Amino acid sequence: METPTPTGTPTDTPPEATPLPRRVAAVTALADPARRALYELVTRNAEPIGRDAAAESVGLSRSTAAFHLERLAALGLVDVEYRRLSGRTGPGSGRPAKLYRRADAEISVSLPERHYDLAGDVLAGAIERSIETERPVRETLRAVAGEAGRSRGAASASLPLALAGNGFEPYADGDDLVLGNCPFHRLAQKHTDIVCELNYELVRGLADGCGDHDHAVASEPGAGRCCIRISRAEASVRGSSTT
Missing domain, CATH: 1.10.10.10 (Winged helix-like DNA-binding domain superfamily/Winged helix DNA-binding domain)
Structure with a gap:
């Protein structure tokens, strides 16, 4: 079933x-x-x-x-x-x-890679769920973005592959990963707070979906081009315990 x-x-x-x-x-x-x-x-x-x-x-x-x-x-x-x-x-x-x-399938190419269709799908899904559940749109946006990330992450063998496959262009920054591209760049310029929340929950969902429990996802303005830093979970725990 x-x-x-x-x-x-x-x-x-x-x-x-x-x-x-x-x-x-x-x-x-x-x-x-x-x-x-x-x-x-x-x-x-x-x-x-x-x-x-x-x-x-x-x-x-x-x-x-x-x-x-x-x-x-x-x-x-x-x-x-x-x-x-x-x-x-x-x-x-x-x-x-x-x-x-x-053909029913759609084919698009954008350089750098963009996924405005995904952003539109998540935003429309959040509005739809908000209307049906009578919960705040921003709250449902976070939930829907996380679900989208988990669904997409489940199709990838690792978090770096999931990030790359969804247009984030991950690269190493010391022991961490930062993101070289925002798949929703133009939207982020106009609606920064909303799109950054969407990105954050989407990346967390990608990690969860591909079974990566070794990294911690954090929002960090100035990290790469997507304001997200992905660190080793153990290092994140050690850092928080000493503060």
């Missing part, structure tokens, strides 16, 4: 499921004029389109159109389905045609 997902919990696929090199390859594939013309043709059509019709529409040979369509499919830019165009079934009705339609 499946455990119900709490209201307002982001359930999107972690970004490491689609590595940056593959997303870059998908976008750069459209630099080819013929391939881009076929992609635009497929996305403009309400119904899936076959190789013959696609080739005729863009003025390519069938074999060339098929080559480019297969490349688009391999990169996740279009989806494939099979259907008998004659509508007939049974013996003698012929083989189903291979048809191409616009």
Whole structure:
């Protein structure tokens, strides 16, 4: 029996499921004029389109159109389905045609890496839960951000990999980790306190989700480019015991 997902919990696929090199390859594939013309043709059509019709529409040979369509499919830019165009079934009705339609998946590339979709998902989820539970939005934001972090962290083998996969660009600062990138940079510039809270709870959730109990996450303005410092838990405990 499946455990119900709490209201307002982001359930999107972690970004490491689609590595940056593959997303870059998908976008750069459209630099080819013929391939881009076929992609635009497929996305403009309400119904899936076959190789013959696609080739005729863009003025390519069938074999060339098929080559480019297969490349688009391999990169996740279009989806494939099979259907008998004659509508007939049974013996003698012929083989189903291979048809191409616009892919449901979204592909985006940003440098430095940004994840505004995740921020939007967390913020919308927090508002939704706040309305349903009648609890303060800021309180539910912290909870939803933590849940999103745990979900994404569970897909990673270590905290550094989880951080890297979510665009934080972790690097060593002595024995600690600091973050070289804020995935929500423009939002953080306009709404600093809210986004920093979101970041903090998200990173804590990443650590919890990937089972990392050796590090302590702390908010520290001026640490890296994301105001978060990740220290060895033992060192953090020793430091607090001497103050």
